[in-house]
Amino acid sequence: MYQVQVSPKSECVPLRGLNYHVQVWGTPAVGRTPLVMVHGWMDVAASYQFVVDALAADYYVIAPDWRGFGLTEVPLADHFVFADYLGDLDFLLDHYCPEQPVNLVGHSMGGNIAMLYAGVRPERVRRLINLEGFGMPRTVPAQAPGRYARWMDELKGLHQGQREMRGYASLEDVAHRLMKTNPRLDPAKAEWLAGHWARQNASGQWQILGHAAHRLSSAQLYRVDETLEIFKAITAPTLCVEATDSDMGGFWKGAYSLPEFHERLQAVPQCTVAQIAEAGHMLHHDQPEQVAALIEQFIA
Numbered sequence: 001m002y003q004v005q006v007s008p009k010s011e012c013v014p015l016r017g018l019n020y021h022v023q024v025w026g027t028p029a030v031g032r033t034p035l036v037m038v039h040g041w042m043d044v045a046a047s048y049q050f051v052v053d054a055l056a057a058d059y060y061v062i063a064p065d066w067r068g069f070g071l072t073e074v075p076l077a078d079h080f081v082f083a084d085y086l087g088d089l090d091f092l093l094d095h096y097c098p099e100q101p102v103n104l105v106g107h108s109m110g111g112n113i114a115m116l117y118a119g120v121r122p123e124r125v126r127r128l129i130n131l132e133g134f135g136m137p138r139t140v141p142a143q144a145p146g147r148y149a150r151w152m153d154e155l156k157g158l159h160q161g162q163r164e165m166r167g168y169a170s171l172e173d174v175a176h177r178l179m180k181t182n183p184r185l186d187p188a189k190a191e192w193l194a195g196h197w198a199r200q201n202a203s204g205q206w207q208i209l210g211h212a213a214h215r216l217s218s219a220q221l222y223r224v225d226e227t228l229e230i231f232k233a234i235t236a237p238t239l240c241v242e243a244t245d246s247d248m249g250g251f252w253k254g255a256y257s258l259p260e261f262h263e264r265l266q267a268v269p270q271c272t273v274a275q276i277a278e279a280g281h282m283l284h285h286d287q288p289e290q291v292a293a294l295i296e297q298f299i300a
Contacts, residue, residue, distance in 0.1 A: 002192035005053035008046075008061075012071075015091045016084075021045070021071035022092070025052050025061040033126055034097045035299070037063040038089065040108025040133075042210045044070035046196035047107075050189065051284050054292035062096050064088070066110075068211035070196070078158060079151075079213050082220075085113045086120060093124055101126040103299045104236075107284055108132050115268075118238070119230035127299045128236040131291065132281050134248055135264065137256035139221040151219035163212050167205030174198045174206050184279070184286045193285075224264065231267035238271045239298045241291070243279040272298075 008023040023045040028034070037048045045063035052061055065072040067088060068080060093102060104125050106114030111133015118125040139147075157163050168174045174194035179185045185193075198206040242258070249257050265271050274294055279286035 002050075002186075002188045004049060004192075006055075008049070008052075008063075010071075013092075013095055015088055015095065018067055018075060018088075019073040020067070020088070020092065021065045022096075023048075023061075023063045023065075025063075026059050028060050028097075032060050033299070034100065034102045035059045035061045035105065035295075036089075036093070036096075036102045037061060037105040038107070038110035038113060039063070039066065039069070040106075040110045041214065042069070042208070043107070043110075044196050044209060046070070047193065048284060049192075050288035051292050051295070054288045056292070056296060062092070062102075064092055065209075068214055070209050074211050077213070078155060079216055079219075080211075082113075082218065085109075086117050089113065089117050090121065090124075101236075103127045103129070103295075105129040105295060106131065106133055108281065112136075115234070115238075116227070116230050118236050119233040122233055122235040125234075125236040128234065128238040129295055129298060130238065130240045131283060132241065132243060132246060134256070134258075134261045135224075135227060136222040137252055138224045138260075141221070144221055147217070147221060148219055150217050154216045158213060158216060163215050165208050165210065165212050165215075167201065167203070167207050168198065169205065171195060171198065171206055174208075182280060182282045182285060185282070189285060228264060228267045231264065232269070234268050234270075236270075237298075238268050239294065240265060240271060240273050241276060241283070241294060242273065243276050243281060243283040243286070245279060246281045246283075 006025050008025045011022045012019045039045055039047050045065045048063050068074050101124055104114050111130035112135055115130055118128045171194045175190040178190045198208050201207045276283045276287050276290045284291050
């Protein structure tokens with residue numbers, strides 16, 4: 001199994017009525033800017049362990065499990081609203097570093113959250129690093145009726161048990177599932193991640209630590225014009241990191257492309273784009289050394 005180099009401390013803090021699970025590496029110190037790392041959809045904070053181990057210097061790193069993921073408490077709700085992640089992040093920073101801007105890193109969904117947060121609370125972000133967080137395809141108002149109808153249909157399916165998360169017979173099966181999704185993932189890392197990505201339930205099955213409601217479509221349209229206005233308000237120097245083998249166009253089936261994302265980035269006042277070679281979407285698993293080096297160079 002993968003051998004951890006820098007051991008984290010696991011904490012639970014009360015945020016907005018939920019017990020939030022947070023992984024913390026290192027200790028706060030005068031003059032040391034906190035490095036806040038937020039994970040993506042169906043991922044967990046522990047996913048950043050490989051990057052933390054690859055950092056050349058000692059950092060005070062704070063990484064939460066988002067609501068409904070990992071070991072953070074699940075809210076009493078049957079759906080999740082994207083704005084709640086921004087609110088959770090704001091309360092998290094109030095708890096850990098209320099007086100100090102942070103270096104903020106986000107992957108995938110976490111990258112999208114980080115970009116929006118940096119525009120809404122620009123004074124709280126010193127440097128911003130977005131790992132494969134591309135946003136979503138443009139929508140138009142005419143899609144609204146169908147979007148709400150689809151959301152309600154999926155909500156009924158959730159309550160009828162049609163969208164339950166699959167269970168696995170063993171942690172080994174969970175590790176194989178991770179490697180199936182990401183063929184580049186080293187077996188030793190997959191075995192280690194499996195123990196953080198899933199927990200055994202009462203029936204003995206290993207259940208993924210992600211609430212089934214996360215699989216529902218959003219009821220709200222993705223409004224690019226609003227997103228661009230938020231991007232314009234970002235004051236932190238921003239680094240957007242892409243994997244050379246990430247199939248963004250294939251994922252969105254042609255509805256959204258990398259050139260379109262680059263066009264949106266023109267709204268960000270100080271933005272640099274970098275690439276990670278021989279990596280897919282889970283670039284922090286595939287090439288943690290390259291990711292760590294980019295982070296350290298950018299926040300220095």
